[in-house]
Amino acid sequence: MPNRIQLLDELVANQIAAGEVIERPASVLKELIENSIDAGAKKIDIEVEVGGRQLVRVTDDGQGMDRHDALLCLERHATSKVRTTQDIQAIHTLGFRGEAIPSIASISRFRLRTAETGAAGGTEVFIAGGKIETVKEVGVPVGTQIEVKNLFFNVPGRRKFLRSVETEAGHLEQLFRTYALAHPGVGWTYRVDNKTLYQLPATSSGERRLEDVLGGEWVKQLVLVKAQEHGLCLEGWIGRAGVSRSAKTDEYWFVNARPVESRTLYYAIREGYQNALMKGRHPIAVLFLKVPAETVDVNVHPAKREIRFREDFQIRQFLVAAIRNALQAPQPAPLTVSLSNGVPAPLAPVVDKGYAFSQAVEQSFNNNHIVVPSPLPQPEVMPLDLPLPLSRVQPQTQSKGYENYGPLRLRLLGIVQRLYIIAESEQGLVIIDQHAAHERVLFERVLKQKIAGVAVSQRLLVPISLELSPSQTAFLKSIRDFLEKAGLVIQEFGKNSFIIEAVPPFFPHEKIASLTQDILDELQIQGNETKAKRHFSEEVIVRAVCRKAIKANDKIRNEEVDRLIEDLLACDLPYTCPHGRPTLILLNHNELEKKFGRIN
Numbered sequence: 001m002p003n004r005i006q007l008l009d010e011l012v013a014n015q016i017a018a019g020e021v022i023e024r025p026a027s028v029l030k031e032l033i034e035n036s037i038d039a040g041a042k043k044i045d046i047e048v049e050v051g052g053r054q055l056v057r058v059t060d061d062g063q064g065m066d067r068h069d070a071l072l073c074l075e076r077h078a079t080s081k082v083r084t085t086q087d088i089q090a091i092h093t094l095g096f097r098g099e100a101i102p103s104i105a106s107i108s109r110f111r112l113r114t115a116e117t118g119a120a121g122g123t124e125v126f127i128a129g130g131k132i133e134t135v136k137e138v139g140v141p142v143g144t145q146i147e148v149k150n151l152f153f154n155v156p157g158r159r160k161f162l163r164s165v166e167t168e169a170g171h172l173e174q175l176f177r178t179y180a181l182a183h184p185g186v187g188w189t190y191r192v193d194n195k196t197l198y199q200l201p202a203t204s205s206g207e208r209r210l211e212d213v214l215g216g217e218w219v220k221q222l223v224l225v226k227a228q229e230h231g232l233c234l235e236g237w238i239g240r241a242g243v244s245r246s247a248k249t250d251e252y253w254f255v256n257a258r259p260v261e262s263r264t265l266y267y268a269i270r271e272g273y274q275n276a277l278m279k280g281r282h283p284i285a286v287l288f289l290k291v292p293a294e295t296v297d298v299n300v301h302p303a304k305r306e307i308r309f310r311e312d313f314q315i316r317q318f319l320v321a322a323i324r325n326a327l328q329a330p331q332p333a334p335l336t337v338s339l340s341n342g343v344p345a346p347l348a349p350v351v352d353k354g355y356a357f358s359q360a361v362e363q364s365f366n367n368n369h370i371v372v373p374s375p376l377p378q379p380e381v382m383p384l385d386l387p388l389p390l391s392r393v394q395p396q397t398q399s400k401g402y403e404n405y406g407p408l409r410l411r412l413l414g415i416v417q418r419l420y421i422i423a424e425s426e427q428g429l430v431i432i433d434q435h436a437a438h439e440r441v442l443f444e445r446v447l448k449q450k451i452a453g454v455a456v457s458q459r460l461l462v463p464i465s466l467e468l469s470p471s472q473t474a475f476l477k478s479i480r481d482f483l484e485k486a487g488l489v490i491q492e493f494g495k496n497s498f499i500i501e502a503v504p505p506f507f508p509h510e511k512i513a514s515l516t517q518d519i520l521d522e523l524q525i526q527g528n529e530t531k532a533k534r535h536f537s538e539e540v541i542v543r544a545v546c547r548k549a550i551k552a553n554d555k556i557r558n559e560e561v562d563r564l565i566e567d568l569l570a571c572d573l574p575y576t577c578p579h580g581r582p583t584l585i586l587l588n589h590n591e592l593e594k595k596f597g598r599i600n
Contacts, residue, residue: 025056246281279579
């Protein structure tokens with residue numbers, strides 16, 4: 001006999017829904033927080049125990065429910081937030097499906113206490129594994145308290161998938177921080193195993209909430225982002241150029257106050273950072289995007305984490321432009337590097353004046369190349385047993401004085417190993433990577449020429465021949481017009497033969513043929529001209545500039561050092577190379593004194 005179709009039992013249906021919505025204790029906390037916010041809560045208290053396995057309790061001062069609604073909310077798809085299909089097209093609340101509460105109640109020991117404004121009393125409902133055990137009147141404050149104990153006690157197979165207590169506690173805290181950032185107008189208390197970790201008063205200042213949740217040092221690494229266009233509004237903060245993380249845990253996106261995940265947002269911020277982010281690193285960001293509710297679909301994922309935009313391309317363009325503008329705004333100074341823990345922190349503006357470095361001369365001791373001001377006394381100093389042994393030290397004898405270099409004012413001290421330019425500011429030592437600095441200068445110069453429509457190619461006195469395979473020949477012919485606009489002029493010279501007549505000025509002459517071959521190979525891999533254009537205009541130019549830039553150990557003259565620093569600090573993004581590596585960093589006086597044991 002074939003199996004007959006039948007309706008699922010309500011408890012089974014709820015547990016199936018729980019499998020989609022409730023992955024771990026943090027999923028429970030998410031749903032309860034969203035209900036509290038939708039209820040208009042101005043204060044939310046959270047308590048968790050044993051990583052949420054034993055207890056997740058959320059208490060709010062929202063509008064509360066009467067007895068009828070307290071029981072009805074335990075039924076599947078019972079909700080006050082949508083009525084018609086039109087409502088689904090423009091969701092204004094965090095929750096809307098009516099699945100979370102019955103799902104949670106089906107896999108835990110669940111207690112609901114609630115009271116409406118003006119009511120003589122409240123209602124308490126206790127449920128164990130989806131079965132109502134007691135319903136009674138109680139005296140409780142206005143609002144709602146939901147207590148979830150022994151999560152997955154009746155579905156041990158799901159309980160086995162939970163991670164360690166520490167891991168689950170980390171997910172809970174991260175989720176709390178996310179919603180606390182999203183709603184600064186709500187006061188929050190967060191307790192873990194009877195210890196208060198956060199007590200955040202309500203505030204109208206997003207920056208104040210940022211400091212309360214993430215810490216003052218974290219906030220100092222950020223720049224403000226503000227943009228508005230065609231019904232779109234973006235506000236928030238992103239890390240300065242050169243500030244990044246090894247994971248994306250410090251990237252917070254909110255769309256209409258909803259914490260979300262989106263490929264559009266993920267790629268937009270990385271495209272916005274363009275060449276100011278190292279490969280394998282992630283930006284830090286707290287960004288609030290407001291869009292018309294009808295232009296975003298939040299009903300994509302059972303847990304409502306992922307969203308989809310109706311005008312995906314328009315959103316992405318808007319975000320990329322806003323992020324690039326914020327990064328290119330004047331920034332205070334280079335990154336500060338901590339010698340004790342390696343954590344970058346920001347630097348306030350340097351405000352001193354000095355002498356011309358063009359008076360400096362080069363001295364060489366023990367095969368270490370050091371550029372020092374001249375004339376200076378040269379006292380004997382004991383050799384240092386270090387990877388970079390300096391057998392002689394040239395102290396600075398002139399009075400304090402600094403040279404203006406754009407936004408920074410420095411006194412240049414020397415060059416170590418023909419690679420790092422060493423300078424002094426009032427706040428400490430500034431170290432400049434001459435290779436990374438030159439990459440940035442050349443990269444921005446080329447891109448600005450392209451944007452301005454200035455010819456970025458130079459005609460070769462003697463054309464260079466190029467032999468290609470049949471497939472490469474066909475591909476080259478399909479993109480040759482585009483390559484010409486980019487400054488690379490190639491003409492046919494036979495069946496599979498070509499000649500290179502002009503190249504961008506930053507191409508190294510001795511590598512023109514091989515570099516052109518590499519470009520064609522990379523573009524062909526991209527698969528189509530649209531992708532090829534983007535790849536050629538950014539990635540390939542970065543590599544070409546890198547080949548052309550001053551190399552490590554290249555010897556540069558004193559006046560070239562002056563010019564390099566001036567050109568670097570005139571760039572839109574002076575503090576990173578096109579690959580996102582720092583061009584200059586600061587070792588402040590406090591860090592140096594800590595390293596030498598002068599202060600704790």
